[in-house]
Amino acid sequence: MPDIVAYTDGACSGNPGPGGWGVLLQAVSGSDIVKERELKGGEPATTNNRMELLAAISALEVLDRPSTVRVVTDSAYVKNGVTTWIHGWKRNGWKTSAKKDVKNVELWQRLDTAQSRHTVAWEWIKGHAGHPENERADALARAGMKPFKTKI
Numbered sequence: 001m002p003d004i005v006a007y008t009d010g011a012c013s014g015n016p017g018p019g020g021w022g023v024l025l026q027a028v029s030g031s032d033i034v035k036e037r038e039l040k041g042g043e044p045a046t047t048n049n050r051m052e053l054l055a056a057i058s059a060l061e062v063l064d065r066p067s068t069v070r071v072v073t074d075s076a077y078v079k080n081g082v083t084t085w086i087h088g089w090k091r092n093g094w095k096t097s098a099k100k101d102v103k104n105v106e107l108w109q110r111l112d113t114a115q116s117r118h119t120v121a122w123e124w125i126k127g128h129a130g131h132p133e134n135e136r137a138d139a140l141a142r143a144g145m146k147p148f149k150t151k152i
Contacts, residue, residue, distance in 0.1 A: 005072065011142050016045055018044050020051060021144055042145045053111060061114045
């Protein structure tokens with residue numbers, strides 16, 4: 001069992017538009033949750049994919065010691081990118097198989113560096129499907145976005 005579980009989510013109002021990211025970190029011992037920590041943030045003009053990436057990055061960067069981490073995300077983009085696509089991008093000098101620049105390259109590079117400090121397992125779950133921890137991460141992402149939404 002991992003000693004840290006990170007539930008991550010991103011949100012965007014419009015795509016692009018104001019966005020937020022949220023993380024629920026749980027330190028676990030056996031099957032018991034021994035500590036929880038919530039993180040959130042946002043940007044005034046961004047995309048959902050960037051917010052999903054920043055959630056995962058933030059979860060890993062906040063840990064002050066190398067850890068065994070299970071990152072649970074509802075973003076296939078993040079999970080597939082970090083477990084599969086990133087290897088080819090790195091081999092190709094951060095170019096796609098079509099020889100185009102990788103979108104959000106600075107965030108992918110930051111995520112690659114952040115995960116290199118830890119032993120990370122990536123898990124995808126369906127979003128908005130009633131998973132309590134994912135719903136909490138989603139609420140944190142929406143709260144992180146809130147200061148950047150303008151009132152009309």
